[in-house]
Amino acid sequence: MQQEQEVILRVQNLRKWFQTGGGFPFSKRKYVRAVDGISFDVKRGEIFGIAGESGSGKTTAGRVLLRLIEPTSGKVYFKNKDIFSLGKKELKSMRSHMQFIFQNPYESLPPNMRVYDIIAEPLKFAKTTANKAEMGGIVKNAFDSAGLSPMENFMSKYPRQLSGGERQRVAVARAIVLQPDFIVADEPVSMLDVSIRGEILHFLLDIQKRQNLSCVLITHDLSVARYVCNRIAIMYLGKFVEMGTEEKMVAEPMHPYTRILISSVPVMGQKGEKKDALVEGEPQSLLNLPVGCRFHPRCSRVMEVCRREEPEFVEVEKGHYVACHLYSAH
Amino acid sequence: MRIPIPKGPLTLLVGIVIVVSIVFLVAFADFLSPYGSNEFTNEILTPPNVAHPMGTDALGRDILSRIIYGARVSVGIGLAAVAISGTIGVVVGAISAYYGGKLDRAISIPMDSIYSFPSIITALLIAYSLGGGGPNTALAIAIAWIPSYFRVVRSIIFSVKELTFIEAEKAIGAGTIYIITRHILPACLPSIASLLTLGMRDAILAAAGLGFLGIGIPPPTPELGADLSEGRRALLSGAWWPSVFPGLMIFIIVLGFNMLGEGLNELVKLRRTTR
């Protein structure tokens, strides 16, 4: 499985800025640079993780990837088609190949529809040649893949009769019913009890194996990213600071921010001071980004150049990218 | 162990009882009414007695019968008015709220202008210029009340459309019309039901008001407001029944729809909090 897989998603310099202020004719327009130029590829059958804290822009990035929000600039190629230049009809048909799993299972399902109808709903919008019987089979497949078996126990219930974990399984089933090539999962387990997170994560891994599904997983929890992702990118204040395989990112992180993040994650039974885990201050506001490297005000290894110039996101080892002056060629 | 009885169900219950009784009364008016609505007798201005439980008016007509048929007229006008303004207000409000932006602003400005003017006066002006008669009265009230429905529906939809599951619908490829009709409007349905019921209250009261002022249904058609107005003249002769009973009937009908509407409101709130 290590041979060159085809690239299913190519993101180039994606930006999404939100305008604030400027309501009155003479006040200056300010922009919240939620996503400020990210580029990456996702290969077929790969789970790519975007990890970051709140305010990093990862949630916005996820929505722009599926064009649930319009971008400010940049390109996203899905199966070599530029999704931002598609017309309404083409976009709609593209939707059957790319799906979204939302974070909040208590709000992302229509409250007045039964589970069966919720999971079967995407079939209404996809151009399908399947007849009624075949469609029934497709829906049943989705139920089984998401662990909602036996189907009879769930199909007539309303979301309010299900637990959080069950609701999220319905969301997963609905996302995969059309057997999409690509899914964006936005914090799919962060609102679930710890003891049932494994269910959803294992489903994702399962579907990845069986259907060669590609996925972008957005999370703030690095342990989740480590468990399911093949490659991980760390996002900070709208940009990627590091990107590489899951093994390397966890074992040998290069960027100071990645290092701190990883050492701050609590490890079972590990007591004692983690002096290098403590970092000063908090992320700047997205309205008022620092000059030079965005992380420099909090970096313990800051240098003069960091205060002036933004480092470029470059490949420092095969497949491993970092944006940090410590590593860029001087 | 004290079990608190919430006020909601009581209001709803009373409202249902009253409204159902009125509907029954109106539907079977021909059977329930002891006399015709325009049946003249020789007993002019007689006080309530066995033959005429509510007395007779200045033209010898049985007042009980008049108010039964009058209720039918009021409810009829109310239904027509609510049907027209409700439909228009909901549809326009839904579209304006869903698309937002410039379209919303373009529609909201004329709506808000009409809304800022007291609805009853607007209805009065329109009814006057259209002339009298049942249909014109209903139309006048309908037009004057469109902005009220528009505003409420618009604000309900604004809040519903931001919910995550609507975004999820877009993600699976649903079109705008599907989302509005299949998801947004049904989510608003409970609130709209109470809105329409309270609308009946307003419409009936407005019709009675217009009738009272002499605009609207011309005599001899029984109309509660008009009868109330006519009945005032009899007060000089000491006859209280030609004015009190029509007024009481207006009161009961309006009360009934009000309680039903408020009761529905409570129900909606209750359902929302027990999720």
Add this chain to the structure above:
Amino acid sequence: MMSLLDVQNLRTYYFTRRGLLKALDGVNLSLEPEEILGLVGESGSGKSTLAMSIIRLISPPGRIIDGRVLFCGDNLLEKSESYMRKEIRWKQISMVFQGSMNALNPLFRVREQITEAIVLHENIGKAEALEKALELLKMVGIDPSRGKDYPHEFSGGMKQRAVIAMSLACNPRLLIADEPTTALDVLLQAQICELIKSLKEELKLSVIWITHDLPLISGISQKIAVMYAGRLAELSSAAALIEEPLHPYTQILINSVLSIKGPKKRIDTIGGIFPDLLNLPVGCRFHPRCSRVMEVCRREEPEFVEVEKGHYVACHLYTNSKK
């Protein structure tokens, strides 16, 4: 030596229209001075209800119907409401709620809010209280000169720390923190953990730390209590719980934790149905989901007993062997 807090057989029921909800059904635990107790549980476990019951903030339709809450030997359940308000809450026992950084009043400066808390509970003048407020800010790592700012000028982490400062205004002996770091990012989380650890030493404070995050609590608490559906499943020192979890539920919890380091192994998940607090199963409340269920588990509820020194568990696997 008397424990700081001794909860005995605490039962809190909610009398709802849908039925009797047994939120707490016989909880026993104790807390020593200068000790951090981690209270671990998932949705429906009753951990928040336990916290509210200790300081008697349970409102109808809920009611504490049984048990004793001994604080320094005094049963809090027998005290009057005004005693609780004047002497206990915020003075001796303080609480930090989940998401409480949003509890700061946006209209008043931060230092004013802390000052107000002090003045309401202590018999000192406003000027002295203000001084104390600024000291508290310093103690939680906020520059006292920022005291004059309004809450919206504080970052999320600073707000959380300000709320902690407020809770310490009257030098309580016990702090109940309900998921104080759940809404925070991992870096902030680490900061707050360090803060509470150092406060515990400086102020001789005891803490009940409610969380669902086992790795987090294992690093800072001395004792851990695991709750399931209204009762304690297990209670022991943190080290013993991690190394030798006895209750099957604890074992699943530990095995379902994702770790950032160490070998990657497939995590456990718990099967079965979520416990319905209105309709608890007969016998052990965990038995429908237990992989080691026995006949007795379906009939009898296991008692919460000490099977090793300081290690309590409610499970027939262990109580039977003792008999």
